[in-house]
Amino acid sequence: xxxxxxxxxxxxxxxxxxxxxxxxxxxxxxxxxxxxxxxxxxxxxxxxxxxxxxxxxxxxxxxxxxxxxxxxxxxxxxxxxxxxxxxxxxxxxxxxxxxxxxxxxxxxxxxxxxxxxxxxxxxxxxxxxxxxxxxxxxxxxxxxxxxxxxxxxxxxxxxxxxxxxxxxxxxxxxxxxxxxxxxxxxxxxxxxxxxxxxxxxxxxxxxxxxxxxxxxxxxxxxxxxxxxxxxxxxxxxxxxxxxxxxxxxxxxxxxxxxxxxxxxxxxxxxxxxxxxxxxxxxxxxxxxxxxxxxxxxxxxxxxxxxxxxxxxxxxxxxxxxxxxxxxxxxxxxxxxx
Numbered sequence: 001x002x003x004x005x006x007x008x009x010x011x012x013x014x015x016x017x018x019x020x021x022x023x024x025x026x027x028x029x030x031x032x033x034x035x036x037x038x039x040x041x042x043x044x045x046x047x048x049x050x051x052x053x054x055x056x057x058x059x060x061x062x063x064x065x066x067x068x069x070x071x072x073x074x075x076x077x078x079x080x081x082x083x084x085x086x087x088x089x090x091x092x093x094x095x096x097x098x099x100x101x102x103x104x105x106x107x108x109x110x111x112x113x114x115x116x117x118x119x120x121x122x123x124x125x126x127x128x129x130x131x132x133x134x135x136x137x138x139x140x141x142x143x144x145x146x147x148x149x150x151x152x153x154x155x156x157x158x159x160x161x162x163x164x165x166x167x168x169x170x171x172x173x174x175x176x177x178x179x180x181x182x183x184x185x186x187x188x189x190x191x192x193x194x195x196x197x198x199x200x201x202x203x204x205x206x207x208x209x210x211x212x213x214x215x216x217x218x219x220x221x222x223x224x225x226x227x228x229x230x231x232x233x234x235x236x237x238x239x240x241x242x243x244x245x246x247x248x249x250x251x252x253x254x255x256x257x258x259x260x261x262x263x264x265x266x267x268x269x270x271x272x273x274x275x276x277x278x279x280x281x282x283x284x285x286x287x288x289x290x291x292x293x294x295x296x297x298x299x300x301x302x303x304x305x306x307x308x309x310x311x312x313x314x315x316x317x318x319x320x321x322x323x324x325x326x327x328x329x330x331x332x333x334x335x336x337x
Contacts, residue, residue, distance in 0.1 A: 014156040024163040029057040031161050032122045037094040041108040043068040046100050047169050070251050073103045073143050081111040095120035101127035102134040109140035113155030120158045126166040128178025132214035135160050137222045147301050148243045164207040175203045176282040180256030184237050185217040191319035237313040238263035244298035245290050260284050265335045267315045
C-alpha cells in the first residue's frame, strides 16, 4: 500500500472520504474543516498526545473526556455532550470530533445527529474494531435498559481519519478483539482476505492492509443498502447472539470476543472449524459459558427482528452467506440452545 489511501463513500447527498495511513494525525487540518468551533469528545484511555496533536490545529476548541468502556455509552454521557454544546453556544456551523473507539464514535455521532437537528461530525477511530467497522456507514447509538445500541440514528460523518499508528498503544487483547470484525467480513464476502488473515504473522505490521480491505468490503455493502433493509444485514453475522452474550455477561468479555462465538453458532460444521482455527490464532475464545434463558430474552429485543422473525446470517462456505428469517424458537432449535 501507499503511505495513505483514500476511500470515497458514495452516498447520495452525503458522500465523504475515509483516509487510511500512518502518521496522519499531525495533518488533521488537511482532512477536516477546523476553522470553526470544535468539540473534541474522547475517553480517559486515549493517549494525551493524540488529543494535543489535534487540539494544536484548532483555534476555538473545547474538550470533553468521558470514562472509557461500553457501560458509559449511555444517556448520562450523551446528555453531557449536549450540555457542553449548549454551554459553549455551538451552532449548526460548528462540529464535533470523536477521538477513540466505537463507544466514543457512536455516542458522539448520535449527539451530532440530534443537536440542533444535526451538526457536522468527524471521526478519528483509534481502535482496530472501530477502524474496520464503526468508522463507516453512519450508524450512531447509545445503549439503554441493558440493550446494546437500541437508541440511535443513521447519520454520516463529514470525513474520517484513520491513523493506524494509534493501534500501537493498544494492548494485544484489544487488537485481537478488533480483528474479529475483519474476520466476519472475510468469512461472508472474501475467501482470499480470509486466507490472508489466517496467515499473517502480526496484526500491527499489516494494519493498513487489514483496515483498507475491511473498509472496501463494508463500503460496497453500505453504498447498496444504507439503512440495513437487506444486504447490510450480512454485516451482522455473529452479532445477534454475540450482542446477547456480551450483555448477559455484563460486558465481562469484549465485543469481538462475543461476536466470534456468535459466528460459530450460525455456520456449517466445516466453516465452524475454520472459524475456530482463526479465532484460536488470535487467542480469542471459541467457547463461553452463558445463561441461555437470559441470552434468549435479549435476542428477543434484537434490532434485526421484524414482527415474530429475526434476520439471521448463515454461512455454508467461506466467502458466501445466506439470509434466513427465523422465529426465536427456530433460532433456539438450530443453535441447540
